[in-house]
Amino acid sequence: METFDVVVVGAGSAGAAVAGRLAGDGMRVLLLEAGGPDTDPDIRDPGGVFRLWGGPDDYNYLTAPQRHLGGRRLHWPRGKVLGGSSSLNGMIFVRGAAADFDGWGPGWSYAEVLPYFKRLEDFDRGADDYRGAGGPVRVISDYTPHPVNAAIVAAAVEQGIPFNPDCNGERVDGAGFCQLTIKDGHRHSTATAYLGERPTLEIRTRARARRLLLRGRRCVGVEYTRDGTPYRVGAEHQVVVSAGTLESPRLLMLSGLGDPAALRRHDIPVAEKLPEVGRNLHDHALVPVIVAARRPVPPALPGLQAMHSQLFWRSRSGLPAPDVQPLFFHIPLYDEEMTGPADAFTLMAGIVRPESRGHLALTSADPDAPLHIDPGYLQAAADRTCMRAAVELCRELARADALKEWAGGELYPGDRDVSEHIARTLVTYHHQAGTCAMGTVVDHRLRVHGVEGLRVADVSIMPTVTSGNTNAPAIMIGERCADLVREDL
Ligand SMILES: Cc1cc2nc3c(=O)[nH]c(=O)nc-3n(C[C@H](O)[C@H](O)[C@H](O)COP(=O)(O)OP(=O)(O)OC[C@H]3O[C@@H](n4cnc5c(N)ncnc54)[C@H](O)[C@@H]3O)c2cc1C
Numbered sequence: 001m002e003t004f005d006v007v008v009v010g011a012g013s014a015g016a017a018v019a020g021r022l023a024g025d026g027m028r029v030l031l032l033e034a035g036g037p038d039t040d041p042d043i044r045d046p047g048g049v050f051r052l053w054g055g056p057d058d059y060n061y062l063t064a065p066q067r068h069l070g071g072r073r074l075h076w077p078r079g080k081v082l083g084g085s086s087s088l089n090g091m092i093f094v095r096g097a098a099a100d101f102d103g104w105g106p107g108w109s110y111a112e113v114l115p116y117f118k119r120l121e122d123f124d125r126g127a128d129d130y131r132g133a134g135g136p137v138r139v140i141s142d143y144t145p146h147p148v149n150a151a152i153v154a155a156a157v158e159q160g161i162p163f164n165p166d167c168n169g170e171r172v173d174g175a176g177f178c179q180l181t182i183k184d185g186h187r188h189s190t191a192t193a194y195l196g197e198r199p200t201l202e203i204r205t206r207a208r209a210r211r212l213l214l215r216g217r218r219c220v221g222v223e224y225t226r227d228g229t230p231y232r233v234g235a236e237h238q239v240v241v242s243a244g245t246l247e248s249p250r251l252l253m254l255s256g257l258g259d260p261a262a263l264r265r266h267d268i269p270v271a272e273k274l275p276e277v278g279r280n281l282h283d284h285a286l287v288p289v290i291v292a293a294r295r296p297v298p299p300a301l302p303g304l305q306a307m308h309s310q311l312f313w314r315s316r317s318g319l320p321a322p323d324v325q326p327l328f329f330h331i332p333l334y335d336e337e338m339t340g341p342a343d344a345f346t347l348m349a350g351i352v353r354p355e356s357r358g359h360l361a362l363t364s365a366d367p368d369a370p371l372h373i374d375p376g377y378l379q380a381a382a383d384r385t386c387m388r389a390a391v392e393l394c395r396e397l398a399r400a401d402a403l404k405e406w407a408g409g410e411l412y413p414g415d416r417d418v419s420e421h422i423a424r425t426l427v428t429y430h431h432q433a434g435t436c437a438m439g440t441v442v443d444h445r446l447r448v449h450g451v452e453g454l455r456v457a458d459v460s461i462m463p464t465v466t467s468g469n470t471n472a473p474a475i476m477i478g479e480r481c482a483d484l485v486r487e488d489l
Helices: 013-024 046-052 110-120 147-158 190-194 244-254 260-265 381-398 418-425 471-487
Strands: 002-009 029-032 121-123 137-139 174-177 201-204 207-215 218-226 229-241 279-281 285-293 307-312 327-329 344-351 358-361 372-374 407-412 454-456
Touching: 002 013, 002 218, 013 029, 013 190, 013 201, 013 471, 029 207, 029 229, 110 121, 110 471, 137 190, 147 174, 147 307, 147 327, 147 344, 147 381, 207 229, 207 244, 229 244, 229 471, 244 358, 285 381, 285 418, 344 381, 381 407, 381 418, 454 471
Parallel strands: 002 029, 002 229, 029 201, 121 137, 229 454
Antiparallel strands: 174 307, 207 218, 218 229, 279 358, 285 344, 285 407, 307 327, 327 344, 358 372
16 A cells, blocks of 8 residues: 555645645645645635635535524535635634633644744734744735725724724734735745645645545555545555544544444444544624615725725633624625625624534535534524624614715614524524634544544634634644644654
């Protein structure tokens, strides 16, 4: 059997960082990616982001009907391409609040993960106590924002929310302009950042892992298919599963690592009892407040996407970190049941410390079968309260004097009942997490409980999702995993 030192499954935000760093040290690394190369021009063009969703590089998942959303099923895009979701995402770069990392496990406090955040980035304002320069991922902040995005930030400041020039600096709270993973006007995915020329790195695209190869309690390799042909590859030292929040638990379960009763239902022999695989699924959520513009809205700026301002705010006192993160778009985000003028803009009310928890399950032992995905949106009453507060905050901003120049009148929710508007229009913030959680599925060194030679490194290991966008933390997890692998050599 062909053998490498390390086999990494998934070339996404975390997996590309793991593979790139280990190969950079001279280890023989095989990186298996289910999707194809990142050649679509819309991946490179920051303005092309929305055209990617629903396209050939998107897994296009569909959730189970959501009880608190009137039985709606939500579309979840995820990147099936080199770079994974970092090739399809909104390019917003947020580490999260320092308090997010407390409680993840030994070695993961903010003070301990800060060096990884610093080492992964090349921040355009340079390095300081909190920021890094010279790392692989370009992060930009010094650009001229769209005037509508700028006016919404001014509206927030008018409402008493302080301007924060760096949400990845000392504190996250406040309003400001998004930092973006864009380099020279192009998206800077992790494929671009980490997977350049490396002699000991072999990348196989359209190579989908279907099963982990276990010998006793040790993971010794991976079985994958490429163009319909099955292959087996060995890992002398380590297999790292970085297939994302939905596919990492699937791969574990297909390999007999999961809840015994659930595995038996699909005639999968149990290799290790890990009842929490697939549980603890949770996500951030967004609800649109759409405002008609009083005058024509200038077109998008070249080299930028439509959403590049945001704020972090606390809906109540006593929280360790902001629970509300609205995101502002200078375009209207009408869904299929909405109508309105083209000159309009959107304040997306976002909640980022959800209490609701759902689960993910196999529907069959066939790796190509759809997954049962139930994030349990708004199951917790606290999340419903928080989302209402987020929507009301966005409505207040839209009425502020600073926005008078742009705001005509509120189109959505308008005079509709706010709770009904939330149930009818809530969408994912794309930050699904938690299905191979640190503590229950992996230990604090990302090793799968009860199995040697196997780690999981991606957003699925977050016991609790960070209270911000998840790309930067995913890359940090990949960087840290590379160190953990090295330390075990
Ligand atoms: C539409 C969208 C917009 C987003 N916007 C932002 C944003 O603006 N800012 C932000 O911070 N975050 C954003 N996110 C979230 C962020 O991008 C993700 O949380 C992050 O990329 C997840 O990283 P990951 O490594 O866990 O998984 P992914 O990056 O999804 O990587 C998983 C990889 O594994 C591959 N894979 C899966 N199964 C297999 C298999 N069996 N065999 C081989 N390969 C496999 C996949 O094809 C994929 O390439 C967005 C996400 C999406 C989907």
